[in-house]
Amino acid sequence: MKTSHRTLGAALAALALAASTSCGSGSEPAAGDGTVTLSFLVDNSQATLDTAKAMADAFMKANPTIKIETESRPGGTEGDNIVKTRLSTGDMSDVFWYNSGSLLQALNPAQTMVDLTNDPVLAKVQKDFLPVVTQAGKVYGVPTGTAGGGGILYNRKVYEKLGLEVPKTWDEFMANNEKIKADGITPVISTFKDTWTSQLFVLGDFYNVQAANPTFAQDYTAGKAKFATTPAAVAGFQHLADVHAKGYLNEGFGSATNDQGMKMLVEGKGAHYPMLSFQLPPLLAEYPQAATDIGFFGIPGTDPAKNGATIWEPAGIYIAKTTEHLDAAKKFLAFVASPEAADAVNKVVAPAGPYRIEGAELPDDAIQVAKDLQAYIDKGATAPALEFLSPVKGPSLEQITVAVGSGLTPPAEGAAQYDKDVEKQAKQLGLAGW
Structure with a gap:
């Protein structure tokens, strides 16, 4: 699975969830029996499809004159291209699910989507989510599913056995790793066959980058800030080198897969896995103990007083400008952005993190990683991860992080290589300052 800025967003968003439903208005065209039908395009991941069905069923039960027709598309780059093509040709469904954050820019929302700025549809959307569905000051979507954490998944049973506490600094994290290694357990799981997984020490460290350099995202987008010349940004590459140099990685990490890594973690054969919380819910059917045995903490920085976590925001649901059912589509989005929709989804798909809807609470039996992430948000x-704040992400990051994490490239050199990779992409986007 290739995951650069584009495919990581798609992969995460696919795991993150999507939803469907809608509603009609008397002023719009209706079928002979008085029903209004909305088409809804989602990706074909199982979590997305399960969520879409749960929301559609709940909505249609409350609104029997509304019919939802859900269609699916592939994920990844293929799915991105389908969305772009259908928007550009005017053949998009009434409403559609797609990434939030910088990938939204590529869809030219001002020309292809309905502007929801100040619309009542947004009444229950948490305000700090809105920037990731905003372009040029206009808001275009509502969140679907939950936020997710990008940091360290850890085995709580291992921590309990060894009397360890969740680290708030990198030094504390490395000290924990030393104790874990001494007990014969792999301290840090790496799965570089799935190269996208190598990026988490860098991407998940952005909370610490922003804490040290609050304007980094803007300066980076403008070509003024670089990874190699920003100590806090180089730290993510250094983390990759540190755990390798100390011998903390699992044997065969270069050929291990994401699925194998998650299994190692759940079975307690590995204590830490730099990963996304979205990876947990799909495992629960086979490994129900993952709900309570696996926890989450943000990648530790240098100051315990500033300890925090990087989050991946939920995907968004948007309305195509070509819809003939605008009122119905807006009612659909209002339902998606409601506690009722979250309740319907909770019965089918375990939330991987907190909702971004006011009043949408995690269930009492929420998985531990979701509770841990909620604590950071509270x-x-x-x-947000950098990719939600800046359109700039070089396509070769995962190859660079594999090399650094394998001891083949020094971290400072890796950061410099990434700056060159980023420059090419920024120029392709036509950004000022590059």
């Missing part, structure tokens, strides 16, 4: 100690 204390205001989160930052």
Whole structure:
């Protein structure tokens, strides 16, 4: 699975969830029996399809004159191209699910989507989510599913056995790793066959980058800030080198897969896995113990007082400008952005993190990683991943992080290589300052 800025967003968003439903209005064309039908395009991941069905069923039960027709598309780059093509040719479904964050820019929302700025549809959307569905000051979508954490998944049973506490600094994390290694357990799981997984020490460290350099995202987008010349940004590459140099990685990490890594973690054969919380819910059917045995913490920085976590925001649901059912589509989005929709989804798909809807609470039996992430959000100690704040992400990051994490490339050199990779992409986007 190739995951650069584009495919990581798609892969995460696919795991993150999507939803469907809608509603009609008397002023719009209706079938002979008075029903209004909305088409809804989602990706074909199982989590997405399950969520879409749960939301559609709940909505249609409350609104029997509304029919939802859900269609699926592939994920990844192929799915991206389908969405772009259908929008550009005017053949898009009434409403559709797609990434939030910088990938939204590529869809030219001002020309292809309905502007929802100040619309009542947004009444229950948490305000700090809105920037990731905003372009040029206009809001275009509502969140579907939950936020997810990008940091360290850890085995709580191992921590309990060894009397360890969740680290708040990198030094504390490395000290924990030393104790875990001494007990014969793999301290840090790496799965570089799935190269996208190598990026988490860098991407998940953005909370610490922003804490040290609050304007990094803007300066980076403008070509003024670089990874190699920003100590806090180089740290993510250094983390990759540190755990390799100390011998903390699993044997065969270069050929291990993401699925194998998650299994190692759940079975307690590995204690830590730099990963996304979205990876947990699909495992629960086979490994129900993952709900309670696996926890989450943000990648530790240098200051315990500033400890926090990087989050991946939910995907968005948007309305195509070509819809003939605007009122119905807006009612659909209002339902998606409601506690009722979250309740319907909770019965089918375990949330991987907190909802971004006011009043949408995690269930009492929520998985531990979701509760852990909620705690970071409750204390205001989160930052969106850089890809939600900047359109700039070089396509070769995963190859660079594999090399650094394998001891083949020094971290400072890896950061410099990434800056060159980023420059090519920024120029292709036509960004000022590059």
